[in-house]
Amino acid sequence: VVSSSNPDLLGIVESVGGQSDSEEEVEESLERGLAKVSWYKQEDNPTTEQVSSLTVVDRIFLYHDVVARRSDPLGQSGYVSDVSILCDCKSVKTGHVTRMVSSRTLTPVQPIKLGTYVVKGMWLGKVQDCYDNVTVRLSDGSVCEFLDAEIQNVCPDGYDPDQHEDDAFGECPYYPGVLVSFSQATLKQADWLKGNRSANVSLGPSRREGRVIAVEPGSASV
Numbered sequence: 001v002v003s004s005s006n007p008d009l010l011g012i013v014e015s016v017g018g019q020s021d022s023e024e025e026v027e028e029s030l031e032r033g034l035a036k037v038s039w040y041k042q043e044d045n046p047t048t049e050q051v052s053s054l055t056v057v058d059r060i061f062l063y064h065d066v067v068a069r070r071s072d073p074l075g076q077s078g079y080v081s082d083v084s085i086l087c088d089c090k091s092v093k094t095g096h097v098t099r100m101v102s103s104r105t106l107t108p109v110q111p112i113k114l115g116t117y118v119v120k121g122m123w124l125g126k127v128q129d130c131y132d133n134v135t136v137r138l139s140d141g142s143v144c145e146f147l148d149a150e151i152q153n154v155c156p157d158g159y160d161p162d163q164h165e166d167d168a169f170g171e172c173p174y175y176p177g178v179l180v181s182f183s184q185a186t187l188k189q190a191d192w193l194k195g196n197r198s199a200n201v202s203l204g205p206s207r208r209e210g211r212v213i214a215v216e217p218g219s220a221s222v
Contacts, residue, residue, distance in 0.1 A: 001013055001037065001054040001055060001056055001057060001058075002054070002055050002057050003037075003049060003053055003054060003055075004053045004054075004055065005053065007055075009039055009040065010039070010040045010057070011037040011038055011039040011040060012037065012038050013035050013036070013037055013054075014035075014036045014037065014038055014046055015029075015030060015035065015036045016030065016034075016035045016036075016051065017029065017030035017031045017032045017033055017034040017035065017051075018030075018031075018032040030048065033050060033051050033052070034048050034049070034050060034051065035048070035049055035050075035051050035054060036048055036049075037049050037054070058085075061080045061083055062080065062083070063080055063081070063082075063083065064079050064080060064081075065079065065080045066078070066079050067079065067080060084102065084103075084104075085102070085103040086100045086101065086102060086103070087100075087101045087102075087103050087106065088100070088101070089101050089106070092172070092175075093158065093178075109172050109174070109175040109176070109215055110130075110132065110172050110215065110217070111217060112127060112130055112217045112220055113127065113130060113172070114127055114128070114129065114130060115127060116130075118220075118222060120222075125222035126222065127220050127221070127222055128221045128222065129220065129221040130217065130218070130219070130220040130221070131148035131149060131150065131218040131219050131220070132148075132149055132174050132215050132216065132217065132218050133145055133146070133147050133148065133149070133215070133216045133217070133218040134146045134149040134154060134174050134180070134212055134214075134215055135193070135212065135213050135214035135215070135216075136154075136180060136190075136210035136211065136212055136213065137210055137211050137213050138195070138200060138208070138209075138210045139209070139210070140195060140196075140200070141194070141195060142192070142194055142195025142196065142197075142200055143192075143193040143194040143195060143213070144187070144190040144191060144192050144193060144195075144197075144200075144210075145190060145191045145193055146182070146186070146189075146190050146191075147190075147191065147218060148218040148219050149174065149218070151173060153182060153183070153186045154174075154180050154181075154182045154186065155180060155181050155182070156173045156174060156178050156179070156180050156212075157178065157179035157180065157181065157209075159173055174212055174215045175212065175215060176212055176213055176214060176215065177211065177212065178211070178212050179209060179210075179211055179212075180209065180210060180211070180212055181207055181208065181209045182207075182208055182209075182210075183206060183207060183208070184201060184205075184206055184207075184208065187200065187201055187208055188201045
């Protein structure tokens with residue numbers, strides 16, 4: 001959801017007044033017309049909001065929700081068997097918004113990132129730190145991969161830690177198409193996938209550039 005007072009801030013509804021079924025929760029339940037919301041990056045401090053001040057921006061219908069036609073709410077009912085979601089996508093670099101993009105054509109650049117909940121066997125954990133394996137194409141067509149890439153060694157073009165630490169670019173600095181720069185010393189440590197490694201690591205300027213063509217999860221601390 002988003003709030004009418006701050007439409008740029010996203011949140012997740014934890015509970016809605018009048019919907020508690022547990023007798024143990026009666027004392028903690030909200031009044032009708034109120035909702036408890038965890039706001040993005042403020043999850044530890046949920047707030048109570050007026051339902052009328054909130055707007056649903058994600059999926060309204062879920063699989064197997066029972067529904068009826070708005071024009072005939074007491075008529076024939078059914079259940080949701082498929083949901084199509086259209087998204088407005090904003091470029092992290094230019095701010096340009098592309099509207100009405102099918103979510104089926106989108107995929108996360110980073111399936112595992114800081115704060116993601118993961119499972120291994122019977123254990124549930126939360127990612128505390130993670131690194132990406134970044135594949136880069138150089139100007140001569142050579143392709144190399146930086147394992148567990150770090151910002152200080154493989155730096156995205158235009159990245160400023162003071163400016164981007166808390167925005168989308170800071171959370172996802174590497175994505176296909178972004179230009180990155182790195183030193184010759186860092187290039188020597190890369191895994192070579194295509195092209196002449198010896199010519200690239202021994203010649204040329206001390207600072208090199210390439211374009212990211214793939215990003216995959218590397219190592220993570222959980």
